[in-house]
Every structure is written in C-alpha cells, then in structure tokens.
Amino acid sequence: MTTSDLTASGSARTSPRMIAGFSDYLRIARFDHMTKNVFILPGIALALLLRGNATTEGPLDILWNVVIGFVAAVGVASANYVINEWLDRDFDRFHPEKSQRAAVQRRMFGPLVLLEYLLLLGAGLALASLVNDALFAACLLLAVSGITYNVKPIRTKDRPYLDVLSESINNPIRLLIGWAMVDAGSLPPVSLLLAFWFGGAFLMNSKRLAEYRDIVASDGRETLGLYRRSFRHYSENHLSVANLVHALLCAFFVAIFLIKYRIEYILLFPGIVTLFAVYYALALTPNSVARKPEKLYRARPVILASVATTVLFVFATFADIPALEVLASQHFIETGALHLLPSRP
Template identity: 35%
Template sequence: MTAYLRALRLERWPRSAAIILGSATFFFLHQDFLSSFRPLETAFLLALSFLLTWAISTANYVVNEIVDAPYDIHHPAKRHRPLVQGKIKKVPFILLGIGLTAAGLGLAVVFFSRSFVLSLLALLGAGFIYNVKPVRTKDIPFLDAISESANNPIRFLIGWYAFAPRHLFPPLSLLLAWWSFGNFLMTAKRLSEFRLLRDKAADYRLSHKRYSRNLLLFGMIASATVFLTTFLVFVLSLRLYRNLIIFPLLLLYLFLFFRKTLEEREVMEEPESLLRNPLIALLTLVLAGLFALSVFL
C-alpha cells in the first residue's frame, strides 16, 4: 500500500493549493460578493474545491506514472518510481485513478457550478493531452512546457469558479501572466535536465532531441518577459497602482530562479525544489504576503 501511495505523488498537494489564488483574486476584484457567502460556507467550498483539484491532479499522476515508465528509467531520480521498480501493478493502480476521477467529478457536480466542473474537466483533459499518444505534447519542443504549464491558469479558474457566477470571467492578462510564469518554471526544469543529463536527456524526454541550451534560455527569457508584461497590463488596466510595489521583487524573483537553475548540480525533478533555496523561499512568502495585504487594504 505504501508503494501505491508514493506513486500517487500526494506530496505535490501544494500545486492544487494554487486554486486559492483564483478564489482570492475573485473576491479582490468583486468584493460585493463577499457578503454572499458566510465564513463557514466559504471555508467549506474552498477546502472542497482544493480536495477535488487534488483528486483530479492525482488521477493525472496515475496516467503519467503509467505512460512515462519506459522513459523514467533513464532519469536519475524518476527511475526509482514504484511502477518503474515493479513495486505496484497497473490494473489496481488504474482503478485507483478511475475512482479518484469519478469521486472528484461527482462531488463537483453536486456542490459546484457547471463552470467549475468544466474547469476540473479541463485539468483532467490537459493531463491526457500532455501524456497520452497520439497527441502527447510532452514530446514536442516548447509545446511540452506550454501544455504542462496550462495547469496553472486551469487551477486558477477552478479557484475562481468555486465562488464566481459563470458569466464572470477573470482578466485574460492575469491568466496569461500565471500561465507564462508556469511556462518559465517548466522551461527551467527542461534546461536543468538538458544541462545535467547531457547525452541521455533525449532518452528520458524526446523533446530534448531538438532542444539546445540557448533555445531553452531563450524560452525562459521569453516566458519571463510575457509574465512581466501581462502582469503590468493587469495592474495598469485595473488601476491597481499599489501593486506596482511588487514589480521590483518579481524581477529579483525571476533572477534568482535563473541563477539557481544554471547553478544546480542535480537534475531538477520539479521546479518546487528551487524553494529549498532560503532566499527564494523567503521572497515567495514576502510576495504572497504583499498580495494578501493588497486584497484587504
């Protein structure tokens, strides 16, 4: 049972917690809706939407664990995954994924709007598009990072529609900013693989056959530029001028990610590992705190 739990990658729950940003932004931009929800109701809906997002994300990891097993064997860390090591069986693992999907979508239909359910389905669909042939965007240069980072705006939408009526759509500039920041991180992960796996990189990830160090650096720079530009558009279009105070901190944040990616001596399995850097972790907390203050001030 321990091996099955490890294969579900439950430790990646912080990714699902990203829905909180969507919910917080909704109430920040539409404060008149705050009175529509009682505190306990808000807490319940937020907790449930997190659990449902976590369930669907975990179901996607089931898909990834199965279809990536032939490639993971070439990765220094991922070759120790339970399915690659033969510690779990496919059929019960698939049934576990189906159960998580059915429970997640079923509860979503009962408690949330159609827009929320569609956003949850989009998260599930994104996992299949990224992992499963004949599409499998994971094998296509740049489209692999773009499609993987699409989970960022999708999770934002899940958090948004946990409370928002279906006719209210979040600012497109903010969705693009969140998407491009995710793409920045996913490209950083690929650069780490390319640097440290060298000739074996393409055995693990087919897209590395057409990547180069300069192309991946360009991808990171382009993603950072789009992120900063769309964030500025969001702030200026809604006249949220007080949020400009975090812009220099965002520049520093991106610089630290750049430097850490280029200095890493181990392959970055997931971008969250960069948060082990004390300065990056501290700056993350500062940025989150400043955003929270901007909501209530």
C-alpha cells in the first residue's frame, strides 16, 4: 500500500468538510473527558489523612477550594484538549475513531480556536488563583504539560516512550491539584508522586498497546505511523515490555510510600495488583475500552476492582494493626541453634 493510497484511505473516513458551528467548538474542548480528573480525588483524600492536622483551612474553606479547584482543573484540561484536537487534525483522519472528531470533520478557523483556548485557560487559571498560589502553580503545570505534549518544536507525543511519560505526568499534576485544595503549605511525598506518574504511564502505554493491536490488524502499520509518528518505532513487544517496566516502577514507589507513611496501607496491594492485571487484560482484548480511558466506568471488571481497592483503603485508614509493623523492621530466621538438635543415627 503506497502513501497516496493511505492518504486516500484517511480522507475517505471524513465527510465533506462543512463550516464548524458553535457546538463543534464545544466538542473539541472534550468536556465529556472530565472523568479523568478522578485522579484529583486521591490528592484530596491523602492530604486530609496525612496533613489534616497541619492545615489551617476549615471544612467550609476546603469545600470551597474543592469546588472551585475542580472547575479550574476542568478549564485548563479542556484548553489542552482544544489545542490537541486542532494540532492533530491532519493526523487524526488516519485513526478509525478520531477521524470523526470535529476538527477533522469540520472547517474550523484558527483564530477562533486560539480564542477558545485562551478563554478556557484564562478562566481555569483565574479560578485557581482564587484558591491559593499552590493550586495556581499546579494548574499552570498542567497547562505547560499540554503545550509540551502537543506543540512543535517539542511535541513530545511524536517521540517514542517520551510520549507516554510526558502524557502521564498529568496524573501526579492532578494529585498536586487535589493536595493543594487541602494544604497549600506542603507537597505530596515524592514516592507518591512517582507512583502516580508511573501508574499513569502504565495506563497510557496500555492505551497505545490496544491501539497498536487493533489498528495494525484493521488498517496496517503504515496507517498507524501516519496517525502518530511515535508508533513508527514501536512494536507489540516494545509496548508490552514498557508496560512491565511502568508497572514495576509504580509498585516499587507505592511500596515505599506505604511503608513510610502508614503500614496498614500494605493491605491495598492485592487490590492494586488486581487493577493492573484487569487493565492489562483489557489492553489485550480487541476493541476494548482501554483505548478510551475516559470511558473506563463502562468496564465492569475495572469498576469492581476499583471498588474493592477503595474498600480496602477505607479499612486500612481506620484500622490500626500493630502486627504489621514487623514488615517495616529487620528480622532474621536464626539457624545457629540447629547444631544442638540430635543428629540422626
């Protein structure tokens, strides 16, 4: 198949381009993707548990921070989506689903897209500044992440492996946003930030693995390379090994956090392992929801594993189990007395 054939194939997925309407400009902001902001919730919960006594904020102040902070995060994230869809419009037409996006299907005007981006970004940062400087800085980091991921000459989404790491850094940033809503005077533990980063890398790499398997099977590897340049350097083996690396690094930093800050949280490990296993199985399933992380609420195994892990988290938060302290200290099985045992005849 030649490049011209592929171009024609990509064009065939698009209908005649009509001038975009107001609803099309709303679509590229992807407000339906706000479910990804669920990663803000652990930041709120862990800040309350670990820093609740240190914060000077009252319950009503924290509630205000959470409401305004969520709206601010949605605004900045939607601004990132706007430039994502606009700058990817010539590549998305080679993707089976993304070829139906408004920026591909409709004629949009660059100045209007830029205005939408600036309005959403400005509103998000302005709201964040009403809460505290820490939340403003975290939202600003989210905005910078969107620029480095999408905009040339950096455009990390075109670089193999760096594409996953740069996209998944939004996970610890969202953790920071949630933490700042409760305690603006500290940062989350580095082990927790790194665990969220590599956990997010596992999710994003699984998405790419699912896309690779499905699109190569249906349209060929050449089409996949036209959709995203980084895929030209990937193979199924590369993505599978990367998944293993991200999962191991996430588990390593999770273990550090659990042992240092609350040993009872070690009880969460079976739930965390189950979540990783279930999600990886989804990535290996044709046309699975792993390709659309914003739709994960439709994946029953993921929901069940998430609920079970949440129940374990609540239990471990309120249950003190001194016997588990043995896991955080050195113990050896002494064998020196074995020579005192009677020898066999």
